[in-house]
Amino acid sequence: MNCTRYERWMWDALEGRLGESQAQALQAHLRQCPRCQRQWESAQATYHALHALPRLRAPEQLMHQVRARIQHAPARPPLFGGWKRVALAPALGLLIVLGYWAFTVRTPDATQTIVQEPSESWVEMHEQLEVADWSPTPTANYFITTGYSR
Amino acid sequence: MVSDTVSYDGRLVIVDALSAEARLIERAQAHDEAAFEQIMNLYADRLYNYILRMVGSPTDAEDLLQEVFLRAYQGLPNFDGRASLSTWLYRIATNLCIDHQRKRARRVQTVSYSAWEDEEGEGGAWEFPDLQTPNPMEAALNHELQQVVEHAVASLSPKLKTVLLLYDVEELSYEEIARVLNIPIGTVKSRLNHARGQVQKHVEAYLRGDSK
Numbered sequence: 001m002n003c004t005r006y007e008r009w010m011w012d013a014l015e016g017r018l019g020e021s022q023a024q025a026l027q028a029h030l031r032q033c034p035r036c037q038r039q040w041e042s043a044q045a046t047y048h049a050l051h052a053l054p055r056l057r058a059p060e061q062l063m064h065q066v067r068a069r070i071q072h073a074p075a076r077p078p079l080f081g082g083w084k085r086v087a088l089a090p091a092l093g094l095l096i097v098l099g100y101w102a103f104t105v106r107t108p109d110a111t112q113t114i115v116q117e118p119s120e121s122w123v124e125m126h127e128q129l130e131v132a133d134w135s136p137t138p139t140a141n142y143f144i145t146t147g148y149s150r
Numbered sequence: 151m152v153s154d155t156v157s158y159d160g161r162l163v164i165v166d167a168l169s170a171e172a173r174l175i176e177r178a179q180a181h182d183e184a185a186f187e188q189i190m191n192l193y194a195d196r197l198y199n200y201i202l203r204m205v206g207s208p209t210d211a212e213d214l215l216q217e218v219f220l221r222a223y224q225g226l227p228n229f230d231g232r233a234s235l236s237t238w239l240y241r242i243a244t245n246l247c248i249d250h251q252r253k254r255a256r257r258v259q260t261v262s263y264s265a266w267e268d269e270e271g272e273g274g275a276w277e278f279p280d281l282q283t284p285n286p287m288e289a290a291l292n293h294e295l296q297q298v299v300e301h302a303v304a305s306l307s308p309k310l311k312t313v314l315l316l317y318d319v320e321e322l323s324y325e326e327i328a329r330v331l332n333i334p335i336g337t338v339k340s341r342l343n344h345a346r347g348q349v350q351k352h353v354e355a356y357l358r359g360d361s362k
């Protein structure tokens with residue numbers, strides 16, 4: 001009995017994506033396989049619970065706050081902001097390097113703190129998104145519009 | 151993304167909705183604040199729920215949602231309409247959430263490394279608001295089961311969580327998720343299977359009566 005195949009079909013069945021013959025085969029299998037029957041029950045419960053998760057309303061005052069902030073942050077003209085950011089990046093990088101250098105020189109035997117990357121997956125995912133953009137090659141604007149910061 | 155073919159009736163409605171959105175975007179791009187306000191009203195709840203489940207804290211979710219709209223407002227002049235507005239906004243939200251969690255994780259890590267300060271936090275400390283069920287239908291559904299599912303979702307890795315939330319909760323299509331996350335559709339599907347499987351395990355344990 002190929003239970004794995006039926007397990008794969010369960011979510012398709014829940015979404016109504018299963019063909020009729022497959023649906024019948026699944027039903028037949030469920031009638032005779034207690035293990036898959038249990039799986040089916042938990043899949044159903046999971047599916048329905050996920051789709052019935054409470055929807056909260058965004059707090060009303062939040063809109064007022066955004067409105068206020070927008071009035072103080074006029075929209076950027078299409079290109080200027082991007083270029084400014086690009087020009088700023090190397091300068092900032094240099095500053096960081098200098099700062100780091102100054103720090104290490106001044107405190108030569110500072111205790112080595114193990115700054116192991118905390119959550120690899122968050123970092124990895126961010127890197128993946130970093131290279132992404134709507135245009136074929138990432139534009140400077142990506143850094144503004146998508147909230148990427150280092 | 152305004153579709154160009156208006157061939158038969160069924161499609162007309164969708165095209166209308168899309169061009170209404172396109173008009174709204176155009177107005178917002180021309181600094182029409184009322185138009186941007188409409189955009190916010192259209193997406194605030196959806197984005198808020200998504201962000202809240204991504205980061206787990208209502209306070210952080212509020213801050214992040216503000217930031218999403220601010221970035222959107224600033225980035226709108228450069229929005230070329232190749233993506234749908236919703237996909238674009240989810241993408242901004244996803245980026246901000248990931249950046250936020252990354253920083254948060256680093257902060258927690260730094261604290262727990264200092265020898266004398268033993269902190270409780272390490273990724274698992276999700277504070278969930280006491281979720282109010284908005285209608286009787288939902289109230290009828292097992293509240294406990296929902297809590298189990300909320301916690302199972304919260305404990306997923308970011309990769310799995312984003313896909314599951316976007317598909318099963320926010321109801322984006324595979325294609326839209328692929329664009330939001332910049333990954334192939336096949337990857338979306340496999341991550342979704344994986345994520346569902348993990349949540350299902352929690353539910354199964356709950357249904358069997360295992361504690362936790």
Ligand SMILES: [Zn+2]
Nearest residue numbers: 003033035036
């Ligand atoms: Zn079976």
